[in-house]
Amino acid sequence: MFSRNHRSRVTVARGSALEMEFKRGRFRLSLFSDPPEDTELQRKLDHEIRMREGACKLLAACSQREQALEATKSLLVCNSRILSYMGELQRRKEAQVLGKTGRRPSDSGPPAERSPCRGRVCISDLRIPLMWKDTEYFKNKGDLHRWAVFLLLQLGEHIQDTEMILVDRTLTDISFQSNVLFAEAGPDFELRLELYGACVEEEGALTGAPKRLATKLSSSLGRSSGRRVRASLDSAGGSGSSPILLPTPAVGGPRYHLLAHTTLTLAAVQDGFRTHDLTLASHEENPAWLPLYGSVCCRLAAQPLCMTQPTASGTLRVQQAGEMQNWAQVHGVLKGTNLFCYRRPEDADTGEEPLLTIAINKETRVRAGELDQAVGRPFTLSISNQYGDDEVTHTLQTESREALQSWMEALWQLFFDMSQWKQCCDEIMKIETPASRKPPQALAKQGSLYHEMAIEPLDDIAAVTDILTQREGARLETPPPWLAMFTDQPALPNPCSPASVAPAPAWTHTLPWGRPRTFSLDAVPPDHSPRARSVAPLPPQRSPRTRGLCSKGQPRTWLQSPV
Amino acid sequence: MSYIPGQPVTAVVQRVEIHKLRQGENLILGFSIGGGIDQDPSQNPFSEDKTDKVNGWDMTMVTHDQARKRLTKRSEEVVRLLVTRQSLQKAVQQSMLS
Numbered sequence: 001m002f003s004r005n006h007r008s009r010v011t012v013a014r015g016s017a018l019e020m021e022f023k024r025g026r027f028r029l030s031l032f033s034d035p036p037e038d039t040e041l042q043r044k045l046d047h048e049i050r051m052r053e054g055a056c057k058l059l060a061a062c063s064q065r066e067q068a069l070e071a072t073k074s075l076l077v078c079n080s081r082i083l084s085y086m087g088e089l090q091r092r093k094e095a096q097v098l099g100k101t102g103r104r105p106s107d108s109g110p111p112a113e114r115s116p117c118r119g120r121v122c123i124s125d126l127r128i129p130l131m132w133k134d135t136e137y138f139k140n141k142g143d144l145h146r147w148a149v150f151l152l153l154q155l156g157e158h159i160q161d162t163e164m165i166l167v168d169r170t171l172t173d174i175s176f177q178s179n180v181l182f183a184e185a186g187p188d189f190e191l192r193l194e195l196y197g198a199c200v201e202e203e204g205a206l207t208g209a210p211k212r213l214a215t216k217l218s219s220s221l222g223r224s225s226g227r228r229v230r231a232s233l234d235s236a237g238g239s240g241s242s243p244i245l246l247p248t249p250a251v252g253g254p255r256y257h258l259l260a261h262t263t264l265t266l267a268a269v270q271d272g273f274r275t276h277d278l279t280l281a282s283h284e285e286n287p288a289w290l291p292l293y294g295s296v297c298c299r300l301a302a303q304p305l306c307m308t309q310p311t312a313s314g315t316l317r318v319q320q321a322g323e324m325q326n327w328a329q330v331h332g333v334l335k336g337t338n339l340f341c342y343r344r345p346e347d348a349d350t351g352e353e354p355l356l357t358i359a360i361n362k363e364t365r366v367r368a369g370e371l372d373q374a375v376g377r378p379f380t381l382s383i384s385n386q387y388g389d390d391e392v393t394h395t396l397q398t399e400s401r402e403a404l405q406s407w408m409e410a411l412w413q414l415f416f417d418m419s420q421w422k423q424c425c426d427e428i429m430k431i432e433t434p435a436s437r438k439p440p441q442a443l444a445k446q447g448s449l450y451h452e453m454a455i456e457p458l459d460d461i462a463a464v465t466d467i468l469t470q471r472e473g474a475r476l477e478t479p480p481p482w483l484a485m486f487t488d489q490p491a492l493p494n495p496c497s498p499a500s501v502a503p504a505p506a507w508t509h510t511l512p513w514g515r516p517r518t519f520s521l522d523a524v525p526p527d528h529s530p531r532a533r534s535v536a537p538l539p540p541q542r543s544p545r546t547r548g549l550c551s552k553g554q555p556r557t558w559l560q561s562p563v
Numbered sequence: 564m565s566y567i568p569g570q571p572v573t574a575v576v577q578r579v580e581i582h583k584l585r586q587g588e589n590l591i592l593g594f595s596i597g598g599g600i601d602q603d604p605s606q607n608p609f610s611e612d613k614t615d616k617v618n619g620w621d622m623t624m625v626t627h628d629q630a631r632k633r634l635t636k637r638s639e640e641v642v643r644l645l646v647t648r649q650s651l652q653k654a655v656q657q658s659m660l661s
Binding site: 556562 | 591
């Protein structure tokens with residue numbers, strides 16, 4: 001029996017023909033059963049399926065190894081997105097079904113649980129240090145062993161990838177330029193990061209392999225892959241501990257291996273660079289193994305929507321400070337950690353300064369009802385903040401009981417969001433919209449700094465600046481933070497500086513250098529060389545025990561050694 | 564703005580390549596180095612150049628001894644340094660304006 005507003009359910013029996021069609025990507029969900037979010041997801045799924053077909057064709061047409069690597073990467077990313085979207089669709093259907101069967105129309109139902117607002121999560125400046133062994137680094141053999149690497153990032157059902165970078169032993173770090181943004185994250189997000197690598201050189205001499213690979217992938221997923229598809233559809237949607245990408249079922253062609261992975265959560269979010277540990281996933285025997293140091297540096301920022309968009313607005317009357325009977329009418333806008341009170345509603349958009357700004361943070365207390373017994377002033381709420389020893393209370397009158405309810409509700413939601421998003425609500429973290437990715441430069445060989453900058457004579461600043469201006473228009477209006485290395489006031493009480501180089505003396509006469517000697521750090525070295533060593537033992541300063549290298553208290557010496 | 568020791572820093576650097584001189588049976592560079600993460604920087608009389616990398620080895624977190632050792636390896640004839648200095652910033656700015 002059909003009722004007008006009742007959505008029909010769609011279930012897929014395991015092992016049915018419909019399920020097989022699901023897997024082949026040729027299904028079509030009925031129009032009558034799709035809520036709007038699902039049609040959006042469906043559209044994305046169709047898009048990925050088309051992209052996948054295109055990638056297969058491209059792979060078949062590739063002649064060069066590097067193009068094949070790019071095409072294989074696109075193909076694998078499409079595959080993983082398809083799986084992820086299909087899993088999400090299935091989960092949503094199941095949730096719909098369960099939701100309906102659990103509740104009867106006659107129940108009033110419990111009040112909806114409060115859910116935190118969504119936010120934007122952006123990860124950028126990703127850098128993975130490498131750790132080449134001595135022998136590898138300094139060998140000057142002819143052929144350079146090269147790898148192609150990229151990062152795959154998954155949050156919820158969204159998967160994004162970085163550009164592919166070619167790595168060889170002249171690089172000390174793998175640095176990705178991409179800025180990856182996820183728009184609909186909750187505070188309980190799990191951002192899974194995976195590093196995939198493949199050898200640029202052929203693993204085996206197989207010609208004609210790409211064509212076979214393409215036909216095999218485009219027609220079916222193969223038996224072992226099919227098992228994995230089913231497993232991922234059955235699991236509760238999260239990627240769990242299994243890698244996001246399907247292993248390539250084929251024959252020849254470039255093959256990407258999972259090299260390392262990690263999962264980042266809200267605790268890792270900070271408005272600055274942080275280093276996180278990577279779980280290494282491959283061994284030396286693996287052809288694509290890279291000597292990873294074991295960590296990844298990045299900037300993970302999050303902007304909850306409550307901080308960037310107004311959550312409530314309306315007319316309020318504010319009690320003027322010191323004037324008990326004089327209440328000013330303002331247009332209040334609740335945004336982020338402030339309640340802005342503007343003279344007129346238009347001022348909020350034009351950027352005019354508000355008449356009054358009331359801070360709302362974790363320690364703010366809000367109460368509905370009358371505090372000071374203002375006669376004839378119903379529907380008031382009061383907001384109290386503690387500033388040092390003083391408590392400042394603002395009393396606001398709303399227009400009606402419903403308005404008071406909605407303001408209180410908005411404030412409660414804001415407090416809840418702040419408790420969930422934690423450090424992201426202290427201050428708005430800046431997120432740059434990622435620029436559209438430049439098309440991959442197929443043969444751009446990533447040289448290291450050593451090979452790119454040839455400077456002669458040794459001290460030519462002009463040559464350096466020429467090269468720098470050619471490379472990128474650096475933004476140099478404000479002094480960059482690294483200049484702080486040259487000031488005498490370092491940030492922490494543990495002053496440590498990189499090794500400094502003193503200018504070379506004139507070589508007019510021979511000096512009895514001898515072999516450089518090792519001196520213990522605390523000892524005052526005997527004055528061998530004609531150049532005086534400046535070692536000034538300061539009176540011992542008993543500083544509190546600090547972490548790190550200088551655990552003996554403040555360093556008291558400035559050693560110099562000839563090299 | 565200040566930097567925090569131990570945190571990554573991006574700086575404008577200059578690459579310097581030095582071939583060691585032979586003096587007797589030793590290979591030497593011909594200058595001195597001072598400082599290190601275990602040294603007191605307020606006693607630095609020069610405060611001019613800082614070395615970020617020596618032949619690929621990171622020098623931003625090394626002690627004086629480690630720095631000296633990496634520069635005086637007997638097997639290396641050539642030392643490649645990545646150096647940063649305060650005047651680099653001014654020079655780059657001036658070239659941007661012109």
